[in-house]
Every structure is written in C-alpha cells, then in structure tokens.
Amino acid sequence: MTNETGWQLRPIGVVRSEAKERKQLPPLGLPATIELFPEYEPGLLHLEKHTHLWVLVWLHAAERDLLQVVPRGVRAEDPDALHGVFAVRSPVRPNPIGLTLTRIERVEGCRIHVARLDFIDGTPVIDLKPYFVSRDMVYSAANAQIGRPASRENLRESLWEQALNFHGEPCAELALAVRIIEHFRWEVLEGRDPATVVVSAPRQRGCLVDGLMGMTRVSLGRRTLDLIEGDSVILEHEGVRHRYDLRPQSGDDAGAVLGADQATLFEWRQVSGA
Ligand SMILES: [Zn+2]
Incomplete structure (x- = not known):
C-alpha cells in the first residue's frame, strides 16, 4: 500500500469470512471476524463500551480508474443507474477504501466477531472506529433512491x-412491518422508494410502529406518523391511501413471518381520496 509520494498505509489486521470471492457476498454481507495483528491488540481497550463499529478496509482487488459505476444490487437497465463513485459506496474508486458499519457480537483477544461484513476473506483492515450515537446518528437524514433493487429478496434484506x-x-x-413496506415498495411502487409517505399505525403495537419508523423515517413530530386504534396500517402516498388489514398471528418467530405467504399476513387495498 505505498503511493507515488511514498507514504504508506499499514494494515492492522485482516477480515475472516466464509466468502472467498465477491460474488459469494450478499449485498449486506455475512457474519465475519476481524483478526487484528497481535501488536495492535492494546488498541482494543474499552471497545466493549460500544455496540457498533465502523470498519475501514483496503479493497486491493478493486478497479481504480473509473469515476462512474452502476452500483451493485440495483437494476442496471434503468436509465439513471449510473452514479459517480463519490455518490455511492462502490469499491471502485481512486483510493479503494471500504467503509462498513457493523454490530460487534463479541471480542476474544485480538479477534472481533461482527454481525456482518461485506468484505471477502483476506481483505486488509486499515482502521476501526466506534459508531457514536451522539455524532453519527441523524434520524432525519434522507437519501434519494440510488436505484431500484435488483430483486425482491434484496429489498426485503435491506428493509429488515x-x-x-x-x-x-x-x-x-x-x-410484519418489513413485509408491509416490502409489499408497498415492490408491488405498489414497482421498486421505487417514496420520497414522502405518511403512516398511520396501531398505537398498541409498539414493535410494529418501531419497524415502520425505522424503514420510512416517519415521526410524530413531523406529523408523518399517526397512531390509531384498530389493527390496520395505512400508508398515504401522493394522495392515495393504502390500507393493510392485519391478520391475527400466532407465535413470535421473526423468521417465519419474513418467509410467510403474504396473504396470511395482511389484506391490502387501495382507499381512494384522503
Ligand atoms: Zn419487538
């Protein structure tokens, strides 16, 4: 890692993952381990104060001579699929530094087990920094959609x-909240991410409300979220109301709901006018 002017980046460790090549990585990555070289272990003192970690790596195999790319996981045939490399997180860039936020599962000596990394086995790690809730979390931040998801499974994974x-x-x-937004985005909006949506949700179903807030950024303060009685979720978009009447569920198995036949979860209908 020496550049033309002679300064160097020294790796502090390496990624260990089941993915040996990039095509084995789902868009959001896989559980992985960061193996720090032993001389850097003292640098982990008090890492346990944090739940999440920014991981910076050197993507040694990435192309460095392109400034525009079609990001991975979006439909390449869409006319607006091409993006500048500084407007996306593609590994293709003049300095191929990869940046990913992940959750720390546990630390054992100089091995940090993390929930997900979208880097392949052997990727050199160049830095670790804790995620600071006070500085890094901007709940009201927004991204215009980078591209329509390549598949419904990609969309569901991202929403989850x-x-x-x-x-x-x-x-x-x-x-259940994920399956509702997935239906709305995929079947109603053909993969698009709505710039604005107003959500009405059952006030007694806190976990469902949390999910809807996390995926749509609606809030009580901005009056984009309304808590209502009953067992329906209503999504209002461009003057049209979409009503999801929730069917009774048994059990508390998130995986079962994520994989369930949609018809067993809710009944959707469009309610014209506001
Ligand atoms: Zn919950």
Whole structure:
C-alpha cells in the first residue's frame, strides 16, 4: 500500500469470512471476524463500551480508474443507474477504501466477531472506529433512491436491516412491518422508494410502529406518523391511501413471518381520496 509520494498505509489486521470471492457476498454481507495483528491488540481497550463499529478496509482487488459505476444490487437497465463513485459506496474508486458499519457480537483477544461484513476473506483492515450515537446518528437524514433493487429478496434484506437497526432486536411484529413496506415498495411502487409517505399505525403495537419508523423515517413530530386504534396500517402516498388489514398471528418467530405467504399476513387495498 505505498503511493507515488511514498507514504504508506499499514494494515492492522485482516477480515475472516466464509466468502472467498465477491460474488459469494450478499449485498449486506455475512457474519465475519476481524483478526487484528497481535501488536495492535492494546488498541482494543474499552471497545466493549460500544455496540457498533465502523470498519475501514483496503479493497486491493478493486478497479481504480473509473469515476462512474452502476452500483451493485440495483437494476442496471434503468436509465439513471449510473452514479459517480463519490455518490455511492462502490469499491471502485481512486483510493479503494471500504467503509462498513457493523454490530460487534463479541471480542476474544485480538479477534472481533461482527454481525456482518461485506468484505471477502483476506481483505486488509486499515482502521476501526466506534459508531457514536451522539455524532453519527441523524434520524432525519434522507437519501434519494440510488436505484431500484435488483430483486425482491434484496429489498426485503435491506428493509429488515433498517428495521433491526431501529428496534434493536428481531421479533415477529418487526418482521410484519418489513413485509408491509416490502409489499408497498415492490408491488405498489414497482421498486421505487417514496420520497414522502405518511403512516398511520396501531398505537398498541409498539414493535410494529418501531419497524415502520425505522424503514420510512416517519415521526410524530413531523406529523408523518399517526397512531390509531384498530389493527390496520395505512400508508398515504401522493394522495392515495393504502390500507393493510392485519391478520391475527400466532407465535413470535421473526423468521417465519419474513418467509410467510403474504396473504396470511395482511389484506391490502387501495382507499381512494384522503
Ligand atoms: Zn419487538
């Protein structure tokens, strides 16, 4: 890692993952371990004060001479699929530094086990920094959609991650929120991410409300979230109301809800006018 002017980046460790090549990595990555070289272990003192970690790596195999790319996981045939490398997280960039936020599962000596990394086995790690809730979390931040997801499974996985990041733990109600937003985004909006949506949700179903907030960024303060009686979720978008009447569920198995036949979870209908 020496550049033309002679300064160097020294790796502090290496990624250990089941993925040996990039095509084995799902868009959000796999559980992985960061193996720090032993001389850097003292640098982990008090890492346990944090739940999440920014991981910076050197993507040694990435192309460095392109400034525009079609990001992975989005539909390449869409006319607006091409993006500048500084507007996306693609590994392709002049300095191929990879940056990913992940949850720390546990630390054993100089091995840090993390929930997910989207880097292949052997990737050199160049730095670790804790995620600071006080500085790094901007709940009101927004991204215009980078591209339509390449598959419904990609979309569901991404939504589940967002819902989990908000709620903090998996549960069936959270998974139900994911299936609702997945239906809305995939079947109603053909893969698009709505710039604005107003959500009405059952006030007694806190986990479901958390999931909806995490995926849509609605809030009570901005009046984009309304808590209502009953067992329906209503999504209002461009003057049209979409009503999801929830079917009774048994059990608290998030995985079962994520994989369930949609018709067993809710009944959707469009309610015209507001
Ligand atoms: Zn919950």
